[in-house]
Amino acid sequence: MGIPKLTSTKYKGIGFYKDKIKGKVYIGTYRINGKLYRKIVGYENDEYRTNEKIAFLKKEEFKEKILKGTSSTKKKLFFKDIWQEYITHLRNSQYCSNKTIETKVSTYNVHYKPIFDNLNISKITNYQIQQFANNCLKTKAPKSVLNYVSDLSAFFNYAIRYKLINENPAKNIDLPKFDNERVYPLTVEESKKLFNTILNYHEELYRGVFTFLLQGRRKEEVLNITWDMIDLEKKEYTIRYEENKARKNMTYLMNDELYDILINIEDKEGYVFKSPKTKGKLENIRHAWKRIKFTAGIEKDMTIHELRHLLGYTLLNEANQTEEVTAAVLGQTTKKATKRYAKVRQNVAALGLKKAFDYLKE
Structure with missing residues (x-):
């Protein structure tokens, strides 16, 4: 789910939206080496009673950690976290239609989430993707499984682009050949x-x-x-x-x-x-x-x-x-x-x- 429309504050890179339970949810936005980061940096009702100034300081702290290469996101590259970042990237870049993005989200919820969610993406292997494809083929058509693997490959390419991983484990997956051509049926x-x-x-x-x-x-x-x-x-x-x-x-x-x-x-x-x-x-x-x-x-x-x-x-x-x-x-x-x-x-x-x-x- 994307971040709701934000209300700006006087602090650069800090906006918020309102939540019934958490109060104001503060979002820090910053860019490093061309990459856009957007992160929840605190809530109005959290233990710190985060306000605009505290949110700004937290945002700067996260930014500094990334610049130093010590950000926790560098250490815990969980599939679920990077996937959400990837979907946000697609929405912001307008590279995909809304329907395509929703299809990817649906595929994630049904097929990827139960298997990959809590895995470190840098540890996922080609063998694991092949096993995933083999299991899907037991109940799904080859064309559908090809789409699942292709979407995974695009996701891992995103991770490579931002230097989160070095190789794409969804490459060179063996799938059965199929004829996707459909003959026009009417005279x-x-x-x-x-x-x-x-x-x-x-x-x-x-x-x-x-x-x-x-x-x-x-x-x-x-x-x-x-x-x-x-x-x-x-x-x-x-x-x-x-x-x-x-x-x-x-x-x-x-x-x-x-x-x-x-x-x-x-x-x-x-x-x-x-x-x-x-x-x-x-x-x-x-x-x-x-x-x-x-x-x-x-x-x-x-x-x-x-x-x-x-x-x-x-x-x-x-x-x-x-x-x-x-x-x-x-x-x-x-x-x-x-x-x-x-x-x-x-x-x-x-x-x-x-x-x-x-x-x-x-």
């Missing part, structure tokens, strides 16, 4: 039937959500979009860097089908697609997806994410669009795709999307 006629079912679906809320997904957007991008990211005058919308995989703001032109839906939504405050019950963010669209597939007569196993595959397949194979245009429409984020995307203008991508829509409407 052309089935694709057209599903496409037109979405455009004409009787539930207005979900017609809007799934028409937006047909623009090539990912589910969380659509569910997290708010009205300040929509420009109806210019007929464009922006997926902010916090929500997309490109880690930068991505602006797209909206087609007529999407524009007609958005212009007719009465409540243009907050989330574009609101939960009918809470009026907040719409969280679950799986049941609506089942209803749409049933209406379209689609019995094959097909995930919501595969609407992107439907669009990509149509762009490349039926609408005769280039890989560059397809990458631009889908907002793909590999280095190769990103390089291509930069060369494709918004209106060219929008034209490609129109051709795909025109083909699927036939």
Whole structure:
């Protein structure tokens, strides 16, 4: 859990937030050799009756210990402590989306915490990581275990970067080979039937959500979009860097089908697609997806994410669009795709999307 928003004090690097039991919780913030440190340095109700001045002195003491190489954090590099520091780093750096960070936190709570929490990270061995992976493979798919090991490797790379350890124990872990490619499951006629079912679906809320997904957007991008990211005058919308995989703001032109839906939504405050019950963010669209597939007569196993595959397949194979245009429409984020995307203008991508829509409407 991240540190709440702090109230500043007159002492440099000292802020606080209020806790019902501990009173003011003082946080010391300082930077050494480019590394940002943030540490709880005392509570209003602790044995020292810490105030702003005492908090400042404690902060300076911790800072001095680190400079001298005698900080206790150098001696007790427990996995649980460095992991929390790592997650705070990711949140502050905005390197990962909120969803990605929450996934890492969930993986930690379920899989890492019971095994590694109280281990010194400098003592964790390659053999221990291999055993961890082997045990996970007993109940989890190889792709999931690969993700767990990859996240561990990124964590240990963070520790190496700040000279907490010298080697990454999560490197060269043996995992079974697997084919992660999934063949697009629908025929052309089935694709057209599903496409037109979405455009004409009787539930207005979900017609809007799934028409937006047909623009090539990912589910969380659509569910997290708010009205300040929509420009109806210019007929464009922006997926902010916090929500997309490109880690930068991505602006797209909206087609007529999407524009007609958005212009007719009465409540243009907050989330574009609101939960009918809470009026907040719409969280679950799986049941609506089942209803749409049933209406379209689609019995094959097909995930919501595969609407992107439907669009990509149509762009490349039926609408005769280039890989560059397809990458631009889908907002793909590999280095190769990103390089291509930069060369494709918004209106060219929008034209490609129109051709795909025109083909699927036939």
